[in-house]
Amino acid sequence: METPVSLHPYLDSGLPKGSTSFSGGTLVCDCKDRPVKVRVNSGIAHNHACGCTKCWKPAGATFSIVAVTPHENVTVLENGDKLHIVDPTALIRRHACQECGVHMYGPVEREHAFQGLDFIHPERFEETGWPEPTFAAFVSSIIEAGVDPSKMNSVRNHLRQIGLEPYDCLSPELMDYIATWTAKKSGVLAQ
């Protein structure tokens, strides 16, 4: 049998169920010395696996685990001097620890359907109980990171088997949300 592609340490062993009543916590980077700590004072939404090349993932993982939370509830608690913006021109302004590389929070500041939200990686919470991912996005993008295209069937089957429907962009729900925002902005739909 061909070697299966590892999705992510949290996903390979089945999907740990979280709670929708999770109300926030502290995100911590990987540094032993002076770790960056970021407080999230609210719940998280739209948690999903992302196969794109831009989202942070732990060593060996093919997918990241990423969710959003309102920017107003995100504060840097400790060692913020270690943060830098990975790509200041990107929609998501990913703030990463320059020493260990972990992305701590990524605000969307531009005029966009996601404006006001920060992208965060719930696996970096010190606390457990965050709601589990519910779908897989940008699945075809894992090829851009070097996954053999012939393994895509087995990757998509594995994702479905653990309850994560694979999409090659975002979920239909989020794509409809973005398109509705765009149609309202252009005046095609009433505000």
Ligand SMILES: N[C@@H](CCC(=O)N[C@@H](CS)C(=O)NCC(=O)O)C(=O)O
């Ligand atoms: N195929 C591209 C897709 C990148 C992409 O569009 N990522 C999505 C999901 S995170 C996005 O919204 N990116 C906005 C950004 O990176 O600012 C890749 O893998 O690099």
Ligand SMILES: [Zn+2]
């Ligand atoms: Zn670090």
Ligand SMILES: [Zn+2]
């Ligand atoms: Zn991504």
